[in-house]
Amino acid sequence: GQNIDQPTEMTATEGAIVQINCTYQTSGFNGLFWYQQHAGEAPTFLSYNVLDGLEEKGRFSSFLSRSKGYSYLLLKELQMKDSASYLCAVMGASGGSYIPTFGRGTSLIVHP
């Protein structure tokens, strides 16, 4: 089975930096995704990590440590529009195929 854990809620100030952590336990790891989801909308893709290290993409960066079962999403220069739920998803082996399993999501509130 797969188990994914991330904080339920975080708050931060506009312009600041915030780090959202995700820990996981899975069999047959084949990548970790981060998605952003605004209320009432479908998730949108942010990043994908399959090798250890940091992937930077504009204001967003994602880090992965496979040995520790740990990832984080780093958001810089926070904007009000970044207020959303951030989902960590792990692609793991299940029944001979790979399926993505999502964490509960971290609700990020950005205030002025």
Added chain:
Amino acid sequence: GAVVSQHPSWVICKSGTSVKIECRSLDFQATTMFWYRQFPKQSLMLMATSNEGSKATYEQGVEKDKFLINHASLTLSTLTVTSAHPEDSSFYICSARPPFGTVSGNTIYFGEGSWLTVV
């Protein structure tokens, strides 16, 4: 533009009727699609994995006879909620992954989602 399209976006149906939701991959062939449901302020819960040309793989606790999945082509999967009840009201989302080895093969794309309300 959308890579995965889902239809309808909103649907209201009477209790006891059936509703079909379509999921199409627009720019790639998807041998596998995933169906999720999401209740307010909760995570995406995988319902089933839809496999083109074969039976869907359902997650534990999901009723196969109630949530019928048909993946008849490489670009279309459908979810039919049969004999819908108010407790089936939820946000249903499909996703698909381009084939491994393609430029975007490491991305899972989501449809726009379908809000189902059973009255």
